Amino acid sequence: MKSVLIAAVVGLVIGLLGTPAYIKYLVRLGYGQFIRDDGPTSHHTKRGTPTMGGTVIIAATLTAYAVAHLATLTTPTVSGLLVLFLMAGLGLVGFLDDYIKISRQRSLGLRSKQKLAGQALVAIIFAVLALNFPSDGHRTPASTSISFVRDTALDLAFAGPLLGMALFVVWANLMISSWSNGVNLTDGLDGLATGVSTMVFAAYVLIGIWQTNQNCQITPGPKCYEVRDSRDLAVVAAGAMGACFGFLWWNAAPAKIFMGDTGSLALGGALAGLSITTRTELLMVILGGLFVTITLSVVIQVASFKSTGKRVFRMAPLQHHFELLGWQEVTIVIRFWIIAGLFAALGLGVFYAEWVVGSG
Template identity: 40%
Template sequence: MHWTEILIPLVSSFAITIMAMPLVIGYFRAKQLGQTTREEGPKWHEVKTGTPTMGGTVFLVAGLLTAIWVAVWQNALSLSMGILLFILMLYGLLGFLDDFIKLMMKRNLGLTSAQKFLGQVIGGALFFVVYRIEGLSTALFIPLFGTIDIGWLYGLFVVFWLVGFSNAVNLTDGLDGLATGTSIIAYSAYAIIAWYQGQTDVLIFCLAIIGGLIGFFFFNKKPAKIFMGDVGSLALGGGLAGVSIILKQEWSLLLIGLIFIIETLSVMLQVGSFKLRGKRIFKMAPIHHHFEMSGWSEWKIVLVFWLLTAIFSAIELGIIL
């Protein structure tokens, strides 16, 4: 794929998002459908109550349409792209249902954790089934042992990877522009890896998502006019995990997605510490709220987390390439 052709999926997805988003925002405002701020969240986030959400629907649809038409044009439509689009849309659908219930019932809880988890696991299992139909490798690099074909155990890894990172990005989506910016950087890193490997289908997929996210950022930057919602964050995390698997660079996500992991670990440590010792480690979890309560501005946290994601991604690219 020539470098000039790289602009096509970026511009297509960006244009669809940038044109459709004002219509979506206008519709939600007219219907008075806005996000309900979590009661346990920072008190200063109450001003965000009523802000339209589910903006992820727009950039997901833009990415889907763009990825398909560009792949057909480039003769790059493949089963690999198909399962990436499948997991993106399935996890997006789970998030959509979660967001929809919250909006319609005017509460801050949608689907139960068990319902979302079951849907994510089923999606991961189906991903692995198609992955094997495609004939892709079940080999995994294991430290101290080297690369080993672990057979059906790779399916368990796939499910764990997809579910884990979809939830990790979801936890990161707590400040204006935070999940959007970190996802743009992470998908850009994988676009470079895909281009280097000559996997045009995965490259197109990543570029289509990046273009949509850039368009979405204009409405999601502080002060956000709309949030991506679970429909966006769950899909983005699942998509990242799926791309790392298809490119056979699974462990790269530990560095490229390190911010997502830190956010998740902060919640796990906070909950574990409180249950075992009755004490909190952080002022509030996920960790971006800890920095807020420590006096950092929202923009400062977002910029620092973006910078760290860019640094981690550059280090990983230096290792791989």
């Protein structure tokens, strides 16, 4: 528990104090956000705001994790390192995308195929490694079984281990791509994606701690959790939570810095990695319900326009629809935070209810 608290505090301090120093550095370099002309006109005033702030979030999370282990004299685990690799790897893809936008002064960075290829490469490496490094003879960081609150009976290795690994790689790529792009779509208003991510990471801190206390290695039983490194995953989540919370001080409206694709892809990757390694893949749909809702708004908009030529929303993603309805940006963000908090609370309730019912 001490390592979890240390990670949260270190992540918070670095996010809070490191961000203004990074803002000054970006201003000196002239690295400002390029704003789309076809977006809400109220966003044009944000042109030139420093971006790539996700670099601070990644650095704060990595540092928090390292300090937590040094302070408690514990060894990092494979599961924790894999989630951090996924976070940093996708952050690098996002950084390249942001850098191209800034250096060429355009709203498009990497081509879609290049971006997807970079995400896929990082995701494949993560997925393959996650099915290796067994502890106590059999538990690996990830499992070929589809999970909800824990692994279900639906095992992708039904036709053999090689096919199971191949199917898991595809499944992991789908989740990682979905969550990284979901956070990316949500990152359209000051503080929105950062605040929502903070809540979901907080939920994973609680899940990791609970899984540690009810782990099969500590308290064996019919409802114990077969998660390889649950305590260390709570440390990772705590570090990311603290980093996002500190960064939010500067990212809240009016934002002094944007996280950019560097941050949104990294945060989505970290959330996907946590869902895979804690065996809560489908529960993440509830925990990150706001990300799902905003992503669905884009899918619905595109599908409707291509099939009927009509738009369901004034603009997608969903937050921009409410902007065009006349809602103030701060109002939208706060109300969406409330909705995100309800989703996170519902997800935790489902998680706990499964254990209570199963133990009854």
